[in-house]
Amino acid sequence: MKVALFVTCLVDLVVPEVGVAAARVLQRAGHEVVFPEGQTCCGQPAFNSGYREEAAKVLRTTARALADANADAIVAPAGSCTTMLRTFAGGLAGEVPHVWELSEFLSAHGELPEGRLDVRVAYHDSCHMLRELGLSSEPRALLERAGAELVDWDAERCCGFGGTFAVRQPELSVAMADEKLRSLDGAQVLCGADPSCLMHLRGRLRKLGSDVRVAHLAELLEEATR
Amino acid sequence: MTLRERERAALSGDGQLQVALRRSTDAMSSRWAATRAELADPDGLREAARSLRSAAIARLPELLAQLADRVQATGAHVFFAADAEEATSYIAGVADGKKLAVKSKSMVTEEIGLNAALAAVGVEAVETDLGEWVQQLDGEPPAHILGPAMHKTRADWVRVLAREGYEGGDDPDAMTAFARRTLRRKFLEADLGITGVNLAIAETGTVMMVTNEGNGRLTAGTPPVHVAVMGMERVVASWAEADLLLALLSRAGAGVSIGTYVNFITGPRTGCEMHLVIVDNGRSNILGSPSQEALNCIRCGACLNVCPVYRQIGGHAYGDVYSGPIGAVIVPLLREGDPELSHASSLCGACWKACPVAIPLHELLLQGRADHAGSERAIWRAWAAAWSSPRAFALSGAPARMRPPQMLVPPPFREWARGRELPHREGATFRSRWARGEVLE
Numbered sequence: 001m002k003v004a005l006f007v008t009c010l011v012d013l014v015v016p017e018v019g020v021a022a023a024r025v026l027q028r029a030g031h032e033v034v035f036p037e038g039q040t041c042c043g044q045p046a047f048n049s050g051y052r053e054e055a056a057k058v059l060r061t062t063a064r065a066l067a068d069a070n071a072d073a074i075v076a077p078a079g080s081c082t083t084m085l086r087t088f089a090g091g092l093a094g095e096v097p098h099v100w101e102l103s104e105f106l107s108a109h110g111e112l113p114e115g116r117l118d119v120r121v122a123y124h125d126s127c128h129m130l131r132e133l134g135l136s137s138e139p140r141a142l143l144e145r146a147g148a149e150l151v152d153w154d155a156e157r158c159c160g161f162g163g164t165f166a167v168r169q170p171e172l173s174v175a176m177a178d179e180k181l182r183s184l185d186g187a188q189v190l191c192g193a194d195p196s197c198l199m200h201l202r203g204r205l206r207k208l209g210s211d212v213r214v215a216h217l218a219e220l221l222e223e224a225t226r
Numbered sequence: 227m228t229l230r231e232r233e234r235a236a237l238s239g240d241g242q243l244q245v246a247l248r249r250s251t252d253a254m255s256s257r258w259a260a261t262r263a264e265l266a267d268p269d270g271l272r273e274a275a276r277s278l279r280s281a282a283i284a285r286l287p288e289l290l291a292q293l294a295d296r297v298q299a300t301g302a303h304v305f306f307a308a309d310a311e312e313a314t315s316y317i318a319g320v321a322d323g324k325k326l327a328v329k330s331k332s333m334v335t336e337e338i339g340l341n342a343a344l345a346a347v348g349v350e351a352v353e354t355d356l357g358e359w360v361q362q363l364d365g366e367p368p369a370h371i372l373g374p375a376m377h378k379t380r381a382d383w384v385r386v387l388a389r390e391g392y393e394g395g396d397d398p399d400a401m402t403a404f405a406r407r408t409l410r411r412k413f414l415e416a417d418l419g420i421t422g423v424n425l426a427i428a429e430t431g432t433v434m435m436v437t438n439e440g441n442g443r444l445t446a447g448t449p450p451v452h453v454a455v456m457g458m459e460r461v462v463a464s465w466a467e468a469d470l471l472l473a474l475l476s477r478a479g480a481g482v483s484i485g486t487y488v489n490f491i492t493g494p495r496t497g498c499e500m501h502l503v504i505v506d507n508g509r510s511n512i513l514g515s516p517s518q519e520a521l522n523c524i525r526c527g528a529c530l531n532v533c534p535v536y537r538q539i540g541g542h543a544y545g546d547v548y549s550g551p552i553g554a555v556i557v558p559l560l561r562e563g564d565p566e567l568s569h570a571s572s573l574c575g576a577c578w579k580a581c582p583v584a585i586p587l588h589e590l591l592l593q594g595r596a597d598h599a600g601s602e603r604a605i606w607r608a609w610a611a612a613w614s615s616p617r618a619f620a621l622s623g624a625p626a627r628m629r630p631p632q633m634l635v636p637p638p639f640r641e642w643a644r645g646r647e648l649p650h651r652e653g654a655t656f657r658s659r660w661a662r663g664e665v666l667e
């Protein structure tokens with residue numbers, strides 16, 4: 001299938017390696033990948049702050065660029081931005097194209113070779129992905145197929161990122177991260193499918209002096225299928 | 227204090243608050259999960275409850291008129307209070323000349339400040355819900371809709387009860403027995419009993435009240451005068467509707483298949499007096515607004531128990547009698563309360579999934595933020611102008627490459643850097659790599 005990659009603002013500007021991994025994984029699953037360069041952001045920072053017109057303006061820019069790519073599917077390596085386009089965009093900017101979350105798409109289309117990662121992974125269920133998109137078995141199945149051993153932890157508790165919440169109320173945001181990270185025992189990698197949660201959790205772990213690796217699902221899948 | 231200052235205060239203690247919150251909320255939410263699993267189709271029931279609540283709120287004036295008619299037909303008095311002042315004056319009028327009122331736990335009487343109004347006319351009000359009584363003795367408002375003292379440890383309870391003469395240890399049974407002895411005298415001496423109302427059934431003019439301790443029954447049924455106080459949204463059309471909501475309220479609130487003491491009160495006892503006070507106090511502001519569904523709430527407290535924010539800061543940090551996700555939604559709507567409250571959420575949606583009437587609380591929190599947007603307009607407008615241009619967007623990524631010294635970090639990032647390392651991009655942006663053909667194999 002021809003897949004348009006919606007990398008999201010955070011991946012584009014801060015963690016491009018996640019976008020590179022996502023593109024390569026999609027390619028290895030048998031898809032043709034394109035990157036519509038007119039995309040920017042889903043508008044969520046302004047939307048979550050209560051500024052809907054401003055959010056709509058940015059959202060429309062991205063939605064138009066994605067639609068104009070005329071791909072068979074649009075895929076994003078971020079559950080939260082996928083939710084923004086799928087669930088919240090309708091009331092904001094009218095018709096927007098359907099966006100797939102990466103693990104959701106990989107589970108439904110194409111096939112990745114099995115991998116031999118052989119690492120113990122704690123998978124973090126990001127809130128939008130779990131509760132709005134209902135995706136929880138899909139990323140886990142992909143990780144297991146990649147050879148990861150999933151460890152039991154407080155997977156479904158909110159990590160405390162919450163968009164601008166993380167900078168409006170940093171003390172609370174950090175306390176929430178600590179509560180979640182308290183159960184992170186025995187994992188070599190903390191993995192998730194939302195770059196924003198991972199940025200927050202990585203930042204906290206480094207501050208605490210932990211060297212547990214924090215990796216996006218796309219990165220682990222990319223390593224497993226080299 | 228601002229919301230953030232209150233949060234900081236809650237977080238900077240010795241950690242006992244969080245220990246108590248974790249223990250209590252985990253116990254309550256796991257009981258709801260267990261009793262929910264007993265139901266054949268819990269989500270179907272939640273949706274049914276959601277639509278019956280929405281339908282009741284949509285015809286609220288009609289149902290309230292019917293309720294008032296039926297209640298008056300039983301010989302009880304009905305009073306519609308537009309605000310807290312009207313409600314408390316009316317009840318103070320009923321209580322005038324009396325000495326002692328017993329109360330069973332009621333959030334709406336907390337909301338209208340009833341105890342202070344009664345004290346002003348020389349009537350002592352004694353709370354009879356165990357947790358609420360401990361809160362009253364400690365001079366604190368309730369910190370949770372259902373478990374008002376759930377943030378207190380056993381040691382706190384011993385300290386507070388000692389003021390009433392308790393000399394035992396921290397054994398819950400001993401403390402409960404002491405409370406029972408003390409409060410039993412109050413029930414017998416009281417001149418009036420004041421209760422809340424869980425639901426009011428319009429078709430028969432019946433007040434439904436659920437308690438776990440039986441204190442509601444003693445409050446309504448012992449003194450010669452019973453005053454029932456309800457928020458005006460708590461009306462349902464029929465017993466069938468009340469039945470479904472009772473099943474969900476009991477499970478979501480107390481984690482039991484039916485509340486321990488469920489009372490249906492239709493009219494005054496023979497020779498006694500009954501008043502039903504129906505309180506608006508800002509609820510009309512919510513009616514017809516995009517947040518109308520907030521009025522569907524049956525005050526079970528389930529959203530507090532699963533909230534990762536409530537779990538860290540507890541009820542008092544919200545600065546109102548209503549706390550947790552539902553408090554953060556309704557307080558700014560009910561009165562010109564702290565609009566900042568709608569930011570006391572990471573929007574994780576756990577509240578929505580736990581709500582027995584499926585209120586999309588996270589979406590209402592977003593609505594609350596939109597309702598009060600304004601002070602940051604210029605910033606977001608500039609942001610939108612830049613990020614609706616791919617070229618300007620690409621340029622805005624430049625700082626992610628830098629490692630500026632702490633003092634030169636701009637404000638939002640400085641807040642980030644409290645407790646977290648700043649992210650740092652390695653190499654070029656994704657779009658530059660794509661343009662250079664470095665992405666695909």
